[in-house]
Amino acid sequence: MSSFRFKNRLGAELIAPDRTRFTLWAPSCERVFVEVEDLPPIAMRRHADGTFVAEAPCGAGARYLYRVRDNVTVPDPASRFQPDGVHGRSEILDPDFYDWKTPDWKGRPWEETIIYETHLGLEGNYEGMKARLQELADLGITTVQFMPVNSFSGHWNWGYDGVLVYAPTPAYGRPEALKDLIDHAHSLGLMVFLDVVYNHFGPDGNYLLEYAKGFFDPRYDTPWGDGIDFHNPIVADFFIDNALYWLMEYRFDGLRIDAAWAITDRQWFYKLRSRIHKTVEKGRHVHLILENENNDAGLLRDGYSGQWSEDWHHTLTVMLSGEDKGFFLPFHHETTGLLKRVLTEGLAWQGEFFPPRQKTRGSPSSDLPPTKFVTFLQNHDQIGNRPLGERLITLSDPDAFKAAYALLLLCPMTPMLFLGEEWGSKTPFYFFSDFHGAIGEKVRRGREEQFAEYCNLTDPDILATLPSPTDPKTFRISRPDRAERDTPEGQTWLARTKELLALRHSKITPHLKGAYSAGADILGEKAVIASWTLEDGSLLTIAVNLGTDTVSVPEPENIFYETSPKRASQTLPPGTLVAALGRAF
Template identity: 85%
Template sequence: MSSFRFRNRFGAELIAPDKTRFTLWAPSCDRVVVEVEDLAPITMRRHSDGTFTAEAPCGAGARYFYRVRDEITVPDPASRFQPDGVHGRSEVLDPDTYDWKHPDWKGRPWEETIIYETHLGLEGNYEGMKARLQELADLGITTVQFMPVNSFSGHWNWGYDGVLVYAPTPAYGRPDDLKDLIDHAHSLGLMVFLDVVYNHFGPDGNYLLEYAKGFFDPRYDTPWGDGIDFHNPIVADFFIDNALYWLMEYRFDGLRIDAAWAITDRKWFYKLQSRIHKTVEKGRHVHLILENENNDSGLLRDGYSGQWCEDWHHTLTVMLSGEDKGFFQPFHTETTALLKRVLTEGFAWQGEYFPPRKKARGTPSSDLPPTKFVTFLQNHDQIGNRPLGERLITLSNPDAFQAAYALLLLCPMTPMLFLGEEWGSTTPFYFFSDFHGEIGKKVILGREEQFAEYCNLTDPEILKTLPNPIDPKTFRLSKPDRSQRDSPAGQAWLAMTRELLSLRHSKITPYLKGAYSAGADILGDKAVVARWTLANGSLLTIAVNLGKESASFTDPETVFYDTASDRRPGTLPAESLVAGLDRPL
């Protein structure tokens, strides 16, 4: 039998089949009692660092609370599972019960990464996602990335309102079901990444202030409340251990760190990286991705695998849709030059003043390999934070979007598709959560404030017509319509995706390690030709024209993809793309 267990510093750890050690950091308390069902309450021993410990004669399946004050019981912040939700008792688990069928899986090199971001609830939970993996592998996807799975309040949520970072939500199934899903993905050659949220907790079910006020530091304000005190070694280790728990016990192949810019101690990222390198088995590929408004190229230079490149997305969105509000507004100035810069250097903002944030943004990135930048035309944020949840494909001219889609999948940067994008889904993706009462009202108000700030949308009559984020129907309507996939248009788009990914696998991926930009030229309005020297010495050329006027350029020696079937050599028609290779000199 092959099993994996990461021994957490905190939480409930089996030390024998019928004995469990409980550990809780509760520095705000003088006394803590662990209450296990069917056992007498056990007073825990307090240690000098504010940690409480106790042992109890119970095994896997036991359910428990911590009583931190006479009138308050709380779930374990390091709970491995919450079968009755974030307000219920925690459950003791035995990680050794799952028998891994592919324990020797080592992952894949970063250069092979083609990400498919998805939401497990919309995929039909763990069981539904498992059934989908074969078609994604057959398509050419190499990596599936799940939006957060940690426990949240209610039955549906994006996942970024989680409050118990070690406990997979029961909304999707049991923990062993998640392990089975990951195990099956590995059998198909798919890596699995997890989106983790370490910068804030959700509004319902977070009890930390009741017993660990030192977890937070009010000096660090975030959009979600007081910042988490990553300068506190115990707090810092709580999240580092969590990352290792997902990587070692659940065998995820990588993590995407949400809103890294809101993590207040930059040194923490290096501590995390060091611990992972010391812990992960030799020869195993484990990848760390950042979402970071700061465009911090130093972290990428120092070993982080990649960063979501919003500059790439915003530039192309402005070109395709004319979007001009909020964060998109600065991309309306010299947009074609910005496209040239993101294709050759990754970040558009590398220390220049960024008006939406009223400060300088970014650091120089031209020395970084193109694979460090995770590129996308659509993701959960960029669709779901629009008032009507429209996908970019519905806001663009078809030929222009097809050219941009080909650019996404053939460019040496690391591409990412979003749920249903592979067949050209036009189903809206909304923000949804299962909150009620005052919290539900605050969620609705918060969305309206967000739309006012970023979309200039303040008309109360229009706001009344928008999808209600806490209505169950909003969740259901966000599930892509698979009948569209089976339609002639959907099958044609799938065939195009399959062809593009096949070309990437055969002509580009084997030569990405060591590839670098060979420069770019502006050919006209919204038209750029970019070149990269691949590891085998060949020159990859991609010319893209998202404008309305034809442009001229010199064809590469061998053209292997062209979106305009009637193109004449030496021309780049409006709303088209040409990709090709020149052999080494």
């Protein structure tokens, strides 16, 4: 039997089939009891650092909670499973129960990464996602990335409102079903990444202030409340252990760290990277991705695999749709120059003043390989945070979008597609959460404030027509319509995706390690030509025109893909792309 277990410092750990050790950090308490169903309360022994420990004669399947005050009981913050939700009892699990079918899986090198971001609830939970994996593997996807699975309040949620970061939500199934899903993905050659949220907790079900006020530091204000005190070693290790738990016990191949800019101790990222390097088995590929508004290139030099490139997205969105509000406004200035910079250096902002934040943003990145930047035209944030949840494909000229799509999948940066994008889905994707009462109303008001800040949308009559995030229908209508996939247009998009990914796998991926920019030039408004030297010394060159005027371009040799085969020689019409491999243009 092949099983994997990561021994957490906190939580319930089996020390024998019928005996469990419980550990809780509760520095705000003088007394704590663990209450296991069918057993009398057990007083826990307090250590000097505020940690409470006790053992009980119980095994896997037993449910428990902690009594931190006479009238207050709480679930385990390191619970491995919450069968009855975030307010219920925690369940003791035996990690050795699952027998892995692919125990020797080592993952894949970063250069082979082609990410497909998805939401497990919209995929039909663990079982529905499992049924989809072969389809994605056949398409050419190498990596499936799940939006957060940590336990959240209610039955549907994006996952970023989680409160129990060790416990996979019961909304998608039991933990063993998640392991089976990952196991099956590995059998198909697919890596699986997980989006983790370490910068804040959701508004419902977070009991930490009841027994561990030191978990937070009011000096660090975030959009979600007081910042988490990453300078406290116990708090820092709580999240480092969580990362290792997902990587070692669940065998995820990588983690995407949400809103890394909101984690207050930059040194924590180095500690995390070091612990993972020391813990993961030799020869296994494990990848760490940052969502980092700070454009911190230093972390990418220190071993982080990649960063979500919002600069790429915002530049192309402005070119394709004319978006001019909120964070997109700065990208209206010299947009073509920004695209040139993104293609050659990865980041558009490298220390310059960034008006939306009223401060400088970023650091120099030109020395980094292009694979360090995860690029996308659509993702959960950039679609779901629009008032009407429109996908970029519906806001763009069709030919220009096709050219941008080819640029995404053929340039040496690390591409990512979002749920349904492979068939050109036009189904809106909304923000949704199963909150009610005062919290639900607060979420609704928060969305309206966000729309006012980033979209200049304040008209109460229009706001009243938008789908409510707490309406069950909003969740249901965010599921991509599979009927679109079966239409002639959907099948054409699928064929396009498969062709582009096949070209990437055969011509680009084998030579990506060590690739670097060979420069770029502006051909005209919204038109750029860029080249990269690959590991084998060949030159990949892509010319793209997202504008409305035909531009001149030296006729390339060794073309392997173009969106308009009938174009005239030495021209690049509006909404077209040409890719060549060999000599420079």
